[in-house]
Amino acid sequence: MIRLNLVLLVAVLASAFYLVHTQYESRRLYTALDRAQAQTRKLDSEHEQLQVQKRGEATPARVQQLASRQLQMRPVNPAITQYVSVFVSPAARAGESVP
Numbered sequence: 001m002i003r004l005n006l007v008l009l010v011a012v013l014a015s016a017f018y019l020v021h022t023q024y025e026s027r028r029l030y031t032a033l034d035r036a037q038a039q040t041r042k043l044d045s046e047h048e049q050l051q052v053q054k055r056g057e058a059t060p061a062r063v064q065q066l067a068s069r070q071l072q073m074r075p076v077n078p079a080i081t082q083y084v085s086v087f088v089s090p091a092a093r094a095g096e097s098v099p
Contacts, residue, residue, distance in 0.1 A: 058061070067073040074080075
């Protein structure tokens with residue numbers, strides 16, 4: 001009878017320790033999950049801010065301003081336009097091979 005009581009006492013103690021361990025793990029995992037969700041919200045917010053900045057930088061007026069200031073580009077006009085023409089021999093037009 002004493003052996004049975006000792007075995008049952010050990011089983012109850014083992015069960016109690018396992019229960020405490022399980023609750024501790026559950027709380028630890030819940031805290032980790034909460035931190036991960038907070039990080040997700042922070043990253044989503046940062047992503048939205050970056051999207052707004054991207055749209056602001058890509059406006060046509062902003063691109064025009066950067067092209068004229070940093071790249072020193074200017075609008076096309078006939079005075080500065082250079083036209084390139086390619087010479088094609090009459091033999092090449094007829095389909096013959098030219099050496």
